[in-house]
Amino acid sequence: MNRYPRIAVLGATGAVGQEFIRLFEERNFKFSSLKLLASARSAGKKISVCGKEYVVEEAKPESFEDVDIALFAGGNISKVLAPEAVKRGAVVIDNSSSFRMDPEVPLVIPEINPEDILWNKGIIANPNCSTIIMLMALKPIHDLSRIKRIVVSTYQAVSGAGKEGIDELYNETAAIAKGEHYEPTILPSASLPIHYQIAYNVIPQIDIFLDDDYTKEEMKMVNETHKILHDDSIGITPTAVRVPVVRSHAESIYIETEDVLSVDAVKEAIKNFPGAELVDDVENMKYPMPLDTSDKTDVAVGRIRKDLVSPNGINLWVSGDQIRKGAALNTLQIAEYMIEHDIIK
Missing domain, CATH: 3.40.50.720 (NAD(P)-binding Rossmann-like Domain)
Structure with a gap:
């Protein structure tokens, strides 16, 4: 052109x-x-x-x-x-x-x-935003050794439910501070018959439940990961949770790889991957947090550590702005x- x-x-x-x-x-x-x-x-x-x-x-x-x-x-x-x-x-x-x-x-x-x-x-x-944030952290590891298994729990900001989700968090927090009652109408979804307070709470449901008791949001992470990585054999178990954070999702991820990988090799791969940022310095309490990743381009990855049971297991913590990169x-x-x-x- x-x-x-x-x-x-x-x-x-x-x-x-x-x-x-x-x-x-x-x-x-x-x-x-x-x-x-x-x-x-x-x-x-x-x-x-x-x-x-x-x-x-x-x-x-x-x-x-x-x-x-x-x-x-x-x-x-x-x-x-x-x-x-x-x-x-x-x-x-x-x-x-x-x-x-x-x-x-x-x-x-x-x-x-x-x-x-x-x-x-x-x-x-x-x-889906949660899929993007997860795979930006996992692709550099997948390139080192194929990932066979993923167990992921998401901690998703209320802005994922739109402006109404943000307003509900603010309004509930303000009402509770005054000792007043506020009737929730938005979360887990405005289309559902039951709504829960999100202020000072977490809600382990995003979108509707399907026949297998996983939510639609959770199954998006499964199906989309398979399609993007062109590998339907990866085992994925997701749990999607709404938390009282305004912007930027976080995820706790456990993976098992075909080969045994060192933590140093994983850190180096993430450090060199475009769009990922290594934030992992536990001695100085440096790790990814939604406040730090809001309005940022890169997905931050930290708390990288070997699993206590499986020699092929790695645990990590990820945070990224779901409106921006997501x-x-x-x-x-x-x-x-x-x-x-x-x-x-």
Whole structure:
């Protein structure tokens, strides 16, 4: 392509859409034109991007005329508008779960499987945020020795449930501080009949339970990991938990590798992996924490230690910003890869 791409952002007024805009400026992302799209409710709002003011338009099928790359922030609208955008010649990079497990759609983390971008048919899926954060820590280890087994527990921030999740945490905390009652309406999910307080609490449920008593969020980590690493034989046991943290997820991960690996070798691999940051100095109490990884690009990895039972076992602790690398940044990196390798249709 001998010009900068024409870009559309769907969901421009939401958290992920706003993160796209921040990243355009931070990464000096060049475009020849930009459309900011949202629901009819947000149409008419004005947003400044790279020093220029844009008016948000209502998202319609015809909005994707003369668009090269459409960045979708997520939501059920993807199912309707992604095919319409592709029909008009755009490549859609989608943050929703609508297309992730579609065998015709690549599921991509650019540091891990960028080659899958090449076989896209107009839609590229962005993985679930928890999957991205986990695999950014595990891929450098997997490259040393194939990972056979993963046991992961997530500690997921309320912003993963949107602005409403953040508001609920703030409102509950303020009410409790005043000795007042606050009736929760959002977590574990606004669509569920029962809701629990998140302030001063943890909720071991994200999304709905499936027939095997794992949640939909947990099974995303299983299925997406298999697809991204092209290995369905990896054993994965996930537990997804919502915690009273505003932004940035954390995960406790146990893995078993085919070969016995030293802690030093694992640390060195993580240190040299693009997009991962080694934060592991227990003598000085340095380890990844959500407050430190919020608004940061890299996924932080620490508390790396041999398992006490299995010689092939490694334990580690990970934290990463789920709005940034877990959503907007990963999407934009896919677009950057396409531009750099001139694979825009």
